[in-house]
Amino acid sequence: MLIISSPVVELSEIQKGIFLQKIKSPEIAKEILPGQFLNIKVSEGFSPLLRRPFSICDVEDDNIFLMFNIFGEGTRILACKHKGDLINILGPLGKGFNFDADFDLAVFIAGGLGAAPFPFLFRKLKNQKNIISFVGGKTKSEVIKYNIPNYSVATEDGSEGFKGNVIELFEQEIKNHLSKKIKIFACGPNGMLKALSDSVKKLNNFGYNLTCEISTESAMACGFGICQGCPIQDANNPDHYHLICKDGPVFNVNDVVL
Amino acid sequence: MKTIDLSVKIGKLKLKNPILLASGTVGYGNEMSDFIDLNILGGIITKSISLKPRKGNKPQRIVETSAGMLNAIGLANVGLEEFINEKIPFLAKYDVPIICNIAASSIEEYVECVKSLDSENTIKAFEINVSCPNVKEGGLQFGNNLTMVGKITERVRAVTDKTLIIKLSPNVSYISEFAKICKENGADAVSAINTLVGTAFNINTRKPKLSNIFGGLSGPAIKPIALAKVLEIHLSVDIPIIGVGGIMNWQDIIEFMIVGAAAIQLGTLNFIDPTASVSILKGLYNYCSERNIESISKLTGSYILE
Numbered sequence: 001m002l003i004i005s006s007p008v009v010e011l012s013e014i015q016k017g018i019f020l021q022k023i024k025s026p027e028i029a030k031e032i033l034p035g036q037f038l039n040i041k042v043s044e045g046f047s048p049l050l051r052r053p054f055s056i057c058d059v060e061d062d063n064i065f066l067m068f069n070i071f072g073e074g075t076r077i078l079a080c081k082h083k084g085d086l087i088n089i090l091g092p093l094g095k096g097f098n099f100d101a102d103f104d105l106a107v108f109i110a111g112g113l114g115a116a117p118f119p120f121l122f123r124k125l126k127n128q129k130n131i132i133s134f135v136g137g138k139t140k141s142e143v144i145k146y147n148i149p150n151y152s153v154a155t156e157d158g159s160e161g162f163k164g165n166v167i168e169l170f171e172q173e174i175k176n177h178l179s180k181k182i183k184i185f186a187c188g189p190n191g192m193l194k195a196l197s198d199s200v201k202k203l204n205n206f207g208y209n210l211t212c213e214i215s216t217e218s219a220m221a222c223g224f225g226i227c228q229g230c231p232i233q234d235a236n237n238p239d240h241y242h243l244i245c246k247d248g249p250v251f252n253v254n255d256v257v258l
Numbered sequence: 259m260k261t262i263d264l265s266v267k268i269g270k271l272k273l274k275n276p277i278l279l280a281s282g283t284v285g286y287g288n289e290m291s292d293f294i295d296l297n298i299l300g301g302i303i304t305k306s307i308s309l310k311p312r313k314g315n316k317p318q319r320i321v322e323t324s325a326g327m328l329n330a331i332g333l334a335n336v337g338l339e340e341f342i343n344e345k346i347p348f349l350a351k352y353d354v355p356i357i358c359n360i361a362a363s364s365i366e367e368y369v370e371c372v373k374s375l376d377s378e379n380t381i382k383a384f385e386i387n388v389s390c391p392n393v394k395e396g397g398l399q400f401g402n403n404l405t406m407v408g409k410i411t412e413r414v415r416a417v418t419d420k421t422l423i424i425k426l427s428p429n430v431s432y433i434s435e436f437a438k439i440c441k442e443n444g445a446d447a448v449s450a451i452n453t454l455v456g457t458a459f460n461i462n463t464r465k466p467k468l469s470n471i472f473g474g475l476s477g478p479a480i481k482p483i484a485l486a487k488v489l490e491i492h493l494s495v496d497i498p499i500i501g502v503g504g505i506m507n508w509q510d511i512i513e514f515m516i517v518g519a520a521a522i523q524l525g526t527l528n529f530i531d532p533t534a535s536v537s538i539l540k541g542l543y544n545y546c547s548e549r550n551i552e553s554i555s556k557l558t559g560s561y562i563l564e
Contacts, residue, residue, distance in 0.1 A: 001292050003533060041530065046506055049477050050322050051530060219320045221327060222529035224292070226285040228305075228331045229320035239313055241334070246289075 002027055005086040014146050017069050019079055026062040034121035035096030035215055035250040039223035041088035042077040050221055058119040067116040093223045094249050097213055103183035108133035111166055111188025112142050119147035136166025167195040178208055187215035194258040212253040218244040233257035262546045263553040266521050268498050269421035269446025271383050273300035277535050280502055280525035281306055281359035286345035293532040296352045306361035306387050309371055311337030316469040321458045326477030328456050330470035333361045346380050355382040363393035368410055373417045383421035389452045401427030408439040415444035425449040428487055437491040447498040451484045477526040478504040485517050492518025492559050508541025515557040
């Protein structure tokens with residue numbers, strides 16, 4: 001874990017309202033893994049007060065990439081940074097995806113900005129595993145495909161690809177792959193993750209053996225376990241919460257209650 | 259470099275500098291030790307411990323507000339047994355006073371916790387969190403009730419000779435009355451202030467942002483209130499005060515000491531910059547050095563009101 005000030009290299013708008021910020025941070029680039037996150041102080045003083053958590057989108061040589069939309073004050077400030085402006089980064093934080101595990105087919109499922117962690121995961125897996133992806137959103141403009149391989153699109157309003165939610169699309173398509181050893185990596189809104197969790201459990205009850213890791217999110221203050229602000233119910237112990245920042249943000253879908 | 263004495267005294271407890279890390283913002287020290295050498299600190303106040311482990315409140319537990327944050331963690335903690343067996347051995351490796359914060363839902367539970375921990379050499383002092391629901395009396399907070407705060411202080415005092423600090427709630431009309439009753443019942447010091455009760459609502463759903471509805475406000479937003487409470491106590495009660503509330507830099511610490519604090523606690527700042535104490539210590543040293551203040555403790559209560 002480091003606290004380091006790193007310069008912005010460039011900001012690009014990869015599609016309307018979705019920004020990709022490139023930051024030169026060799027120290028973070030060297031250590032961080034897909035699915036981990038960074039807690040970022042967007043201004044020099046204490047306004048806004050808290051750091052903002054961002055999952056690592058990609059790493060290329062000495063550079064790290066963050067993907068975000070303008071959601072509030074913090075992201076508005078971040079989007080106004082110029083080349084050379086320093087950004088104070090705390091990280092790498094949390095536990096990322098376990099992508100070394102034994103599987104033949106990686107399935108990426110992303111809802112909206114849940115697409116953020118996949119470019120880096122793709123970079124790690126691309127020459128080793130077959131990958132199929134499902135990306136979704138309420139409407140066409142919400143679907144993010146940036147550096148996501150071999151994707152099918154679902155939109156709830158039918159403006160692009162499959163009409164319906166991304167988990168319905170996944171359920172329809174996964175039938176063609178059930179003979180393979182599958183590992184699912186998913187990131188998106190809680191409702192999507194819950195639907196996925198139900199879907200995976202249903203398939204496994206039929207005797208399949210899909211493993212599934214989900215990347216969760218929560219409001220948090222510190223990002224490293226001291227504020228205790230980001231609990232998620234432990235599926236194996238009703239008296240215990242995991243902390244999303246420290247025990248996650250990536251969990252095996254069987255280990256948490258969504 | 260000049261020799262500046264940054265040490266301060268709280269009851270029997272000598273601290274090498276006035277910087278304590280506030281309970282609930284430093285865990286049990288292990289996460290923080292990834293960022294700084296804990297030995298540079300004046301002391302560490304551990305996350306509130308209760309007799310049994312507490313799961314804490316459901317999410318959402320944190321909301322950011324203007325210049326502050328609300329938290330409703332619900333005193334989530336590992337409980338006394340795990341604290342003794344697993345957390346104290348880690349803290350024992352450091353040469354830094356450990357102050358154990360105790361949370362309880364009855365007077366008996368406060369007493370039992372302190373009794374069980376009193377023989378632990380690593381623990382040099384107790385800080386009693388009275389901002390807890392009094393289960394026996396219908397869940398009202400102990401900290402708002404003068405008689406209860408007096409009783410807790412008296413009963414805990416009877417079972418420990420270690421430095422006893424009562425952490426006072428600001429959600430009362432006159433905090434100095436509480437400081438007075440703490441002193442009368444044998445407390446060595448008071449911490450002022452705990453968080454202020456606040457809430458935040460989502461205007462679209464009309465629901466509270468915190469699952470607990472109410473939370474504790476901390477951060478720079480509360481500093482002027484904390485300063486006023488420290489000053490109020492200092493003006494009327496002769497008891498060491500540990501100032502806490504929205505301290506973000508060394509200047510804030512000097513300000514707290516001037517209005518009467520003998521030591522201070524860093525709280526919310528730890529979430530944002532866990533290394534802050536390193537630069538803050540330099541700032542304190544320089545302030546004293548430039549003004550020929552040989553001992554920082556001379557600043558305590560050095561206000562000029564006329």
